[in-house]
Amino acid sequence: xxxxxxxxxxxxxxxxxxxxxxxxxxxxxxxxxxxxxxxxxxxxxxxxxxxxxxxxxxxxxxxxxxxxxxxxxxxxxxxxxxxxx
Numbered sequence: 346x347x348x349x350x351x352x353x354x355x356x357x358x359x360x361x362x363x364x365x366x367x368x369x370x371x372x373x374x375x376x377x378x379x380x381x382x383x384x385x386x387x388x389x390x391x392x393x394x395x396x397x398x399x400x401x402x403x404x405x406x407x408x409x410x411x412x413x414x415x416x417x418x419x420x421x422x423x424x425x426x427x428x429x430x
């Protein structure tokens with residue numbers, strides 16, 4: 346069952362579609378995010394695959410920086426939901 350994904354997860358889905366990674370992998374990641382949401386393990390897997398991409402791949406560095414930014418925003422947002430006074 347699909348869940349409502351956060352703004353950070355929507356940004357990540359857009360970024361994943363532009364990454365210089367195998368389209369089969371990106372499709373799997375998008376489906377996982379839409380079905381269960383983002384997890385730390387999935388973020389690490391995406392980061393590892395992006396790191397393993399060829400150095401001459403288009404937008405590899407920009408995608409890495411953007412991925413880190415989105416994951417950090419996602420972590421802050423998820424922790425913010427758990428913080429109660």
